[in-house]
Amino acid sequence: MSGASIDVRDFVMRFGDRTVVDRLSFDIAPGETFGLLGSNGSGKTTTIRALLGITAPTEGTLTIDGEPYRPATGGIGYLPEERGLYRKESVIDVMSYFGRLRGLRGTDATAWSMDYLARVGLADRAKARVDKLSGGQQQKVQLGITIMDRPRLLILDEPTKGLDPVNRRLLLDLVAERKADGATVILVTHHMDEVERLCDRILLLKDGTAAAYGTIPDVQDAFGGAVARVGVDGTVPPSDLYRLARHEGHVAYLVPTPAAAADGADILASLVAAGVHVTAFAMRRIPLDEIFVQVYGHDALTAEAAGAGARA
Numbered sequence: 270m271s272g273a274s275i276d277v278r279d280f281v282m283r284f285g286d287r288t289v290v291d292r293l294s295f296d297i298a299p300g301e302t303f304g305l306l307g308s309n310g311s312g313k314t315t316t317i318r319a320l321l322g323i324t325a326p327t328e329g330t331l332t333i334d335g336e337p338y339r340p341a342t343g344g345i346g347y348l349p350e351e352r353g354l355y356r357k358e359s360v361i362d363v364m365s366y367f368g369r370l371r372g373l374r375g376t377d378a379t380a381w382s383m384d385y386l387a388r389v390g391l392a393d394r395a396k397a398r399v400d401k402l403s404g405g406q407q408q409k410v411q412l413g414i415t416i417m418d419r420p421r422l423l424i425l426d427e428p429t430k431g432l433d434p435v436n437r438r439l440l441l442d443l444v445a446e447r448k449a450d451g452a453t454v455i456l457v458t459h460h461m462d463e464v465e466r467l468c469d470r471i472l473l474l475k476d477g478t479a480a481a482y483g484t485i486p487d488v489q490d491a492f493g494g495a496v497a498r499v500g501v502d503g504t505v506p507p508s509d510l511y512r513l514a515r516h517e518g519h520v521a522y523l524v525p526t527p528a529a530a531a532d533g534a535d536i537l538a539s540l541v542a543a544g545v546h547v548t549a550f551a552m553r554r555i556p557l558d559e560i561f562v563q564v565y566g567h568d569a570l571t572a573e574a575a576g577a578g579a580r581a
Contacts, residue, residue, distance in 0.1 A: 272300040272453030273334050273344065273422035275320070280329035282315050282477070289315050290477035293329075297470075302454040304464040306557075307474035308565055313457055314350070316474075317424055321347065333422065343372075346420035350427050350457075352411055356400035360391065360410055363399055364417070371418040378417070385413045389439060404431045412440055416447055423447055426457040441466065461557040471557075473564060480564045485557065492560045493524040497533050499540065500549030508543075510536050514563060519548070522559060 275297035282290040290312040297303045307313050318324045320331045322338040333342060355363050361382055368378025386392045389409045394402060399410065408431055416423065428444065429437040441463060448454055448467065456467060464471060464485075471488060473481035481488045496514065499505070499521045505513055511523035529536055533552040540547050 271421065272451050274299050275303075275422075275453070275455075276330070276332045276335070277316070277320070278330050280316065280319065280331055281327045282312070282319060282324070283327045288477060290319075293474075293477065293479060295472050295479070295482060297453060297455065299453055300448075300451050301469045302448050302456060302467050304468035304471035305455055305457045305474070306459075306464065306471055306561070307480075311474040312477040313474060314426070315477075317347075317426065317455070317457070321345075321424070344421035345424070346415040346418070346422070347424045348412060348415045348426060348428055350430070352407060354399045354407060354411060357398055359396050360386065360399055360402070361395040364410065364414055367414045368417050371414075373418060381417050382413065385417070386410075389413070389436075389443075405433070405436055408432060409436070409440065412443065416443065419447075419450065420452060422453045422455075424455045424457075427459070428456070429458070429460065429463065437463075461561065464557055473561070475564055481560060486554075488557075488560065489555050492555055492563060494555060495525055495531075495533075495552055496555040496559055497523040497525065497536055498549070498551050498553065499523060499537075499547060501540070502546040502548065505540070505545065506543045508536075508539050510539055514559065524555070 277296070278294050280290055280293040281288065293312070293316065305313050305316070315324070319326045320333070320338060331337065361379065364382035365375060365378045368382065369375055373381070383392065383395060386395050391406060391409060394406065399407060402410070412428060423444070425444065429440055432440065444454060444456070445467060454467070456463065458464060468485065470484050471481065472479055473488070481491060483491070497511065500519055501521050502519060505516060505521045505523070509526060510529040511525050514522040514524050523536060525533065525536060533550070537547065537550050
């Protein structure tokens with residue numbers, strides 16, 4: 270399979286006097302898994318809706334394989350954040366119906382659906398009404414509908430919302446299989462571990478503009494590359510060797526300056542010399558959740574996760 274290519278150029282979206290997306294440009298290569306990140310209201314959903322032709326851009330172009338999306342454009346699987354299934358029908362009837370809509374023969378759609386339900390632990394719920402399933406079970410059903418015809422482009426908006434860790438891993442394995450099959454994947458999530466596991470490149474939006482864009486190592490380098498996680502009692506004094514990114518309880522996160530050694534030994538020495546009681550010290554690549562915090566503030570990631578949970 271060859272995945273779809275995406276190109277967005279000078280995309281602007283205004284609603285009245287409010288600019289939601291402002292001169293946004295990015296591309297996604299065929300077969301790439303691309304993380305579209307940002308807090309609520311950053312422009313993620315607006316961008317996806319414009320890419321799929323649901324809303325028209327105020328300015329700019331958004332293309333799939335070089336053409337604007339049209340209803341006849343095939344090979345796209347879209348899992349929106351707002352879920353929608355025929356709740357009073359049986360699971361297998363709903364899946365078979367959508368399979369036929371996506372071009373599968375009825376018997377093939379039913380056979381694929383039964384195999385999928387067995388894999389995700391729902392074989393015994395095939396004849397149950399959709400509204401008798403838990404939210405997480407419905408999520409599994411909707412993901413199955415999204416991937417059953419092996420789309421070249423998958424757009425997944427919070428695909429693991431409402432799932433426990435075991436089922437999160439199961440669904441991420443399914444997404445990884447589509448990636449391995451060559452599909453292009455756009456992943457919208459607040460789980461940075463999902464991004465670090467699956468994504469080749471990321472775009473972090475803030476107020477409709479790109480706060481970070483590139484491969485994960487490139488983005489990490491742009492935000493200092495490394496961070497020192499320091500267990501401390503008391504305050505952390507200022508220094509030319511580091512910038513205090515945040516200090517929560519007894520843990521401080523220090524971003525080294527160019528003056529600091531790569532291993533952080535001089536940072537540790539300066540803290541001890543200043544009389545700081547250091548209980549732990551570790552240098553590591555700056556994680557994506559720390560970059561998110563630097564862009565949005567230390568409460569943003571928690572608020573984003575809580576908002577996604579509330580929407581579940």
